[in-house]
Amino acid sequence: MSWIDIPDGSPFGPENLPLGVFRHGDEEPRVGAAIGDQVIDLAPVASAQMLDGAQLFAQPSLNAFLALGRPAWRATRNWLLDLVSNSAERDTVEPHLIPQSAVGMQLPVEVADYVDFYASEQHATNLGRLFRPDSEPLLPNWKHLPVGYHGRAGTIVASGTDIVRPSGQRKASDATVPTYGRSQRLDIEVELGYVVGTPSTLGKPVSVEDFEEHVYGVVLVNDWSARDLQAWEYVPLGPFLGKSFATSISPWVVSLDALAASAVPLPAQDPPVLPYLAGKNLVNYDITFEVYLNGHLVSSPPYRDLYWSPAQMLAHLTANGASVRTGDLYASGTVSGPEKNQRGSFIELTWGGREPLLVNGKHHTFLEDGDELTISAWARGSDGSRLGLGLGEVTGRITPGSRDK
Numbered sequence: 563m564s565w566i567d568i569p570d571g572s573p574f575g576p577e578n579l580p581l582g583v584f585r586h587g588d589e590e591p592r593v594g595a596a597i598g599d600q601v602i603d604l605a606p607v608a609s610a611q612m613l614d615g616a617q618l619f620a621q622p623s624l625n626a627f628l629a630l631g632r633p634a635w636r637a638t639r640n641w642l643l644d645l646v647s648n649s650a651e652r653d654t655v656e657p658h659l660i661p662q663s664a665v666g667m668q669l670p671v672e673v674a675d676y677v678d679f680y681a682s683e684q685h686a687t688n689l690g691r692l693f694r695p696d697s698e699p700l701l702p703n704w705k706h707l708p709v710g711y712h713g714r715a716g717t718i719v720a721s722g723t724d725i726v727r728p729s730g731q732r733k734a735s736d737a738t739v740p741t742y743g744r745s746q747r748l749d750i751e752v753e754l755g756y757v758v759g760t761p762s763t764l765g766k767p768v769s770v771e772d773f774e775e776h777v778y779g780v781v782l783v784n785d786w787s788a789r790d791l792q793a794w795e796y797v798p799l800g801p802f803l804g805k806s807f808a809t810s811i812s813p814w815v816v817s818l819d820a821l822a823a824s825a826v827p828l829p830a831q832d833p834p835v836l837p838y839l840a841g842k843n844l845v846n847y848d849i850t851f852e853v854y855l856n857g858h859l860v861s862s863p864p865y866r867d868l869y870w871s872p873a874q875m876l877a878h879l880t881a882n883g884a885s886v887r888t889g890d891l892y893a894s895g896t897v898s899g900p901e902k903n904q905r906g907s908f909i910e911l912t913w914g915g916r917e918p919l920l921v922n923g924k925h926h927t928f929l930e931d932g933d934e935l936t937i938s939a940w941a942r943g944s945d946g947s948r949l950g951l952g953l954g955e956v957t958g959r960i961t962p963g964s965r966d967k
């Protein structure tokens with residue numbers, strides 16, 4: 563319960579309290595917490611209470627706060643829970659509530675490195691069938707390690723940023739040589755992203771047990787992908803320009819402490835994983851995404867059945883001694899469920915473009931100029947309810963890009 567008025571159905575209930583970076587008029591961007599349809603401007607509230615570290619909220623990114631580590635994250639969460647639930651705090655907090663409609667949101671984190679996994683068995687199977695129809699859909703390594711690649715941190719953009727249609731080399735299957743031009747198979751990838759707070763040490767792998775020491779929370783990720791560029795360029799070294807032009811993330815970082823209510827055990831893995839990937843308490847989160855094309859729901863991918871847990875992803879990405887830094891982002895890979903309306907990309911939803919989707923009376927395959935794509939997501943608590951535990955949304959609109967050359 564909160565003394566703050568929270569609209570019914572708000573993703574930001576009194577126990578969610580995600581953090582983000584907002585801009586209010588021409589004031590400096592700074593850290594806020596979302597509750598209902600308002601933002602708590604944290605720096606002046608912390609200053610009024612003469613808290614150490616109040617200046618950490620007067621920053622244009624969460625990085626300084628994230629670097630403090632789990633004890634400080636917990637203490638901050640407890641402070642926030644008290645601010646919104648204890649009516650004695652009302653006089654201090656109320657002057658620093660700002661309607662979300664009056665602020666602009668920017669990237670919550672200055673992203674250091676970006677890694678993208680491929681952890682949904684359903685998605686990997688679908689893409690195997692589409693890209694490698696004559697082979698086994700899952701490659702032999704897939705159930706032994708969380709497959710991933712290093713992406714491009716510098717082109718991670720805030721929700722709402724226009725996505726310029728990328729150009730590049732692509733080769734039609736009946737052509738002998740490639741051409742350069744605008745992508746004709748521009749797609750989305752619906753993913754969950756994990757934000758690293760506490761760095762690790764170079765040369766020292768992070769164990770699955772230490773996941774919560776390093777990871778602060780989650781954001782929504784749309785890993786825009788140009789399937790025609792990708793198909794022509796990516797064997798054998800992996801994704802490159804087909805995915806590096808833009809990746810959008812949601813503005814509010816939901817903490818693992820808030821998400822704990824939706825943790826579900828990871829199903830048994832077969833074959834058994836190597837010891838460095840094994841753990842007794844591996845979890846996933848019971849999160850369901852909703853994908854809207856121009857305002858119409860086209861898919862609802864479920865996260866809870868992902869094959870690899872985020873703790874295993876972190877253990878694997880540091881297994882060679884590579885370190886993580888404050889602000890690193892690693893994403894789950896596209897999330898797809900078994901049903902047709904649970905697929906997390908248009909290449910799957912339209913089966914390579916051969917089965918167009920009928921959306922509001924119009925046939926769609928890949929993204930067209932002007933299309934607006936929004937992903938939202940909700941976590942479910944152990945009682946099956948949504949509990950005001952939403953992740954908010956990430957949105958972007960396709961703009962035409964430069965003329966073909």
Ligand SMILES: O=C(O)/C=C/C(=O)CC(=O)CC(=O)O
Pocket residue numbers: 678679680681685686689690693751753785787801894895896
């Ligand atoms: O299987 C392939 O050939 C291609 C896979 C992808 O494009 C997916 C990817 O990059 C990772 C993911 O988001 O799941």
Ligand SMILES: [Ca+2]
Pocket residue numbers: 678751753785895896
């Ligand atoms: Ca991806």
Ligand SMILES: [Mg+2]
Pocket residue numbers: 713785786787805806807808809
């Ligand atoms: Mg990308």
